[in-house]
Amino acid sequence: MAKRPRQNLTRFPRISAQIVLIVLVSHVHGDFNKTAELYSKLFSSINNQIHPSLNTSVPTEVFVQLNLRSLREIVEREQYFVISAWMEVTWKDEIRSWDPSQYDGVSMVYPGTQEMWKPQIIVSNSIGERDLQEYDHSPLTLSWDGSAQWLPGAMFSLSCTMDMTYFPFDRQTCELSVFAKEYVTDVTFTPTQPTVNTLGYAKDGEWHLESTSVTSRTVAHKKFQFSRLTYTFNFSRRAAFYLYNVLMPVVLMSLLSPLVFLLPEDSGERVSYAVTLLLSLAVFMGFVASLLPHSSEPLSLCIVYMFVMLIHNGLCVVCSVVHLRWEKYKRDRSHTSCENQELQNQTRQHAQQSDQHHQQPTLMSCSYSNNFTTGKTFLNNCKTNASSQDTKRKVDIHHENIAMANQLQMDGIGNSRFSGYKLFLPFQFSCESLWSANNILFVIFYCSWFMISVYFLVQII
Incomplete structure (x- = not known):
């Protein structure tokens, strides 16, 4: 009689564990069913090409924020620059919202890139692929109130007209221009803040980023209009x-x-x-x-x-x-x-x-004068006690010597x-x-x- 209560005591923990396991499985199964039901409601029953606005006469406002990570290079000879950046694109999806209390508290889902509508962004001054969706596969985030977020990022190779007048003390102004592929009546781009976000920017050894700015405007092509954002970068060379x-x-x-x-x-x-x-x-x-x-x-x-x-x-x-x-x-x-x-x-x-x-010595006295302007010497007069022929011959010798001295002085020898x-x-x-x-x-x-x-x-x- 004493062994039966001992068997009941050992069997009780096993029964409790089985009950807890059954409850957990049923709870997980219930959450899975609710999540699958939510995904089916949001993405299977709604076409991903439909604009997420209940009032089709009002364009969808898309907020765009550019986050700059680094400047890879500026190629002056080819006139382009390369940056590493990503965009924070947010908008309101009015047709995709739910009550978290009806879906076991699920407040956020992560659909694929092709499962819901997202704005088509074109990089107009790219020297490579212009469509941002072609080389970005980052998932989207959708909140219960319809707030959607998309974080596309890439290495942007962008054309830039360089002014090398003041090289190597030059300053370059380059741009990243994006516009919506849809008409302005369907989508409008609005900058989140008036400058580029540079909190995580890695400084470059050759170029200094002085300032950034963002401008928003509507551009016309033929009879159609598109929304456009232009991000401006001002660089100065070190x-x-x-x-x-x-x-x-x-x-x-x-x-x-x-x-x-x-x-x-x-x-x-x-x-x-x-x-x-x-x-x-x-x-x-x-x-x-x-x-x-x-x-x-x-x-x-x-x-x-x-x-x-x-x-x-x-x-x-x-x-x-x-x-x-x-x-x-x-x-x-x-x-x-x-x-x-x-x-x-x-x-x-x-x-x-x-x-x-000659038997008789000939005495002759002459006077000379110098011209300090030309540096030449002149013979003025001579007095002698000799005959006229001897005097003439000796005067001629003096004239020859003076002429030779003047010539040598002109030649740089004197x-x-x-x-x-x-x-x-x-x-x-x-x-x-x-x-x-x-x-x-x-x-x-x-x-x-x-x-x-x-x-x-x-x-x-």
């Missing part, structure tokens, strides 16, 4: 890389070109120095041209500056070659004058030897009244050589470089 690697080397190389006129003329490195700078500038010009779009309007000021500096360096080469040829011509002419002077000295020695054979200063000043910057051709050319090319560089840098920056 110019440090191009400043230190392109612009500053070009400025410094163009600064070095006037220094060619300070090199010694007999070093033989003038022309090679100038040509090396010219070729280096041409290489940098080709590098910058490869980055910019092949467009002549507007033309980059950086390219114009490099072209002007290329001409500037080319003129340095030309002037250096011409000056070297002129100096060689002067040296050849001076060499000829030296030979003439040697011949005149020999003639004078023979004349003096012949004078020594002694100058400033020659004593040449031994003490570097680069031969004496009073006489201060206005030499080398120094004049250096000043001209340096001043022209300075004015051109300041003008273009002020315009670019």
